[in-house]
Amino acid sequence: MAPRLIEVRQPGQDDLIGNEFVVAGFGTGFEAVVLWRVLDGNGQAIGNGDIQGAGSMGVIRDFGNTVALGHPQARGEHVTLQVFGDDPSGIHPPGPDLNTVRVTLFTSLQGFKLYQVNSGDSLTTIAQQEGQNTTENDIFEANRDRITNPDLIFPGQVFRIPLLA
Numbered sequence: 001m002a003p004r005l006i007e008v009r010q011p012g013q014d015d016l017i018g019n020e021f022v023v024a025g026f027g028t029g030f031e032a033v034v035l036w037r038v039l040d041g042n043g044q045a046i047g048n049g050d051i052q053g054a055g056s057m058g059v060i061r062d063f064g065n066t067v068a069l070g071h072p073q074a075r076g077e078h079v080t081l082q083v084f085g086d087d088p089s090g091i092h093p094p095g096p097d098l099n100t101v102r103v104t105l106f107t108s109l110q111g112f113k114l115y116q117v118n119s120g121d122s123l124t125t126i127a128q129q130e131g132q133n134t135t136e137n138d139i140f141e142a143n144r145d146r147i148t149n150p151d152l153i154f155p156g157q158v159f160r161i162p163l164l165a
Contacts, residue, residue: 005058005060006029006034006085006097007025007026007027008101009025009026010023010025010064011101013103013145014102015101015103015104016103016109016160016162017103017106018106018107018108018109019068019070019109020066020067020068020069021067022064023036023051023063023065023067023081024064024065025062025064025099026054026055026061026062027055027060027061028057028059028060028061029055029086030085032055032056033050033054034051034054034085035048035051035094036049036050036067036084037049037081038079038080038082038105039079039080039082040077040079041077041079046069046070046072047070047072051083072105075107075138075164076104076105076106076141076142078102078104078105078141078144079102080101080102080103081099081100082094082098082099082100083099084096084099104141104142106138106142106162106164108133108165109162109164109165110132110163111163112142112160112161112163113130113161114158114159114161115158115161116156116157117153117158121155122151123139123153126139126159130161131162131163133164134162134164139161139162146159
């Protein structure tokens with residue numbers, strides 16, 4: 001197995017992202033550039049671009065860039081970030097060293113809080129008391145890796161509470 005020449009460190013699997021977010025990692029790419037794109041649930045690109053500052057000529061270097069999706073509207077949409085090398089031949093799209101990261105997109109995300117569930121809490125009361133323009137469904141979608149049933153949460157669980165513009 002060949003070594004990976006591109007590795008994404010941020011965002012991580014199941015992280016929350018907004019319309020602008022940081023992609024960071026290490027790698028090497030043609031002319032020190034690696035490429036990125038975000039795919040919606042149907043596999044359609046909703047944003048793409050390049051990340052400057054990776055290594056080149058086989059030298060691996062840290063990179064970190066803020067990227068922007070443009071203006072899609074999403075509230076708790078599960079999307080896929082792809083980061084990869086350029087394939088000018090077009091034979092092996094999207095390109096070498098494909099990194100795939102599942103993230104949750106809130107285009108109006110301002111940040112998030114961490115909240116530890118107490119006895120008697122519901123997602124509705126947590127959204128009302130801790131959120132900012134946040135609904136029960138927003139908390140559910142932001143924590144799909146932790147919640148399987150929005151009506152069944154347990155004291156001690158820690159949830160991300162999206163704060164929305």
